[in-house]
Structure formats: C-alpha cells, structure tokens
Amino acid sequence: MSLPVQELESMKETLTKALQIVDSLKHQPQEVTVPNKFQEDEVLTIPKLRRRLGISKENMSDILSEPGCPVFTLGGPRQRRVIWSEFVEWSKQRGA
Template identity: 45%
Template structure:
C-alpha cells in the first residue's frame, strides 16, 4: 500500500488529524487543547481547523522522539 503524501498547506479537521496521527479522536482533541497548539476556530461545534504544516512544527517541538526499544 503506497504511503499517502500530505501537503504542508493542507487544512484539516480534528478527525482528519486523528487519522493522520493514527490515534483516536479523543486523543486528537486532547492535543488541540494544549497551550500553543495551532488550531483555528471558525465557530460552531465543528468549526476547528488545523493547517497541517503548522501542526507538525508544534508537534515536533512538544513531543519527544521515542527512544529505541
């Protein structure tokens, strides 16, 4: 199965974020409530959006690389 390529400029929803990170939606929502997470609020219950490239930069600076097992 070929790997999906994502553009740094993709604008995604939180459920789409969960799919990209391979985590459940609850974990993705929890991450977006952390200070500094680049979430844009367009209003409404489902109005949160994330620019994938902005999120990746934030993610890399806030989460550690797992050490070898």
C-alpha cells in the same frame, strides 16, 4: 578441522574490511528523511487530522487542549481546523 593459513588470512582481511565499513558507518551522521506525501499548507478538519495521525478521539482531544496547539475555529465549535505544516512544526517543538 583446520583451515589452510592462506584461507585464514583471506577471512581475516575480509572481516577487517567489514569491521572498517561498520565503524565508518557508526561515525557518519544519520539523517532520517520521511517522504512528504501530504501538502504542507493543507487545512484539515479535526476528524481528518485524527485519522491521519491514527489516534483515538480522546487522544486528539487531549492534544487539541494543550497550550499552543495550532487549532483555529472558523465559526462554531464544530468548525475547528488545523494547518498541517503548523501542526507538524508544533508537534516537533513539543517533542511529540
């Protein structure tokens, strides 16, 4: 099966343009934005933070015991809270 020269040239032009577009996209910085559906200054209980992150109690306990984790206590040991924006920033800094 052979294609007419004119059709081959047209296909070549189309492929060349497509490759140029792909090449230009590879060289553009990719900025990923995640919609912020949570309030930045929201104060969360530990169970609510755990549900938001979708992790187990054991993993949450490990995270909270890490140095610098921005958790604070309001009274007793069961009154721990986290400010969402501080937790997110801390997580970014530690590379999580």
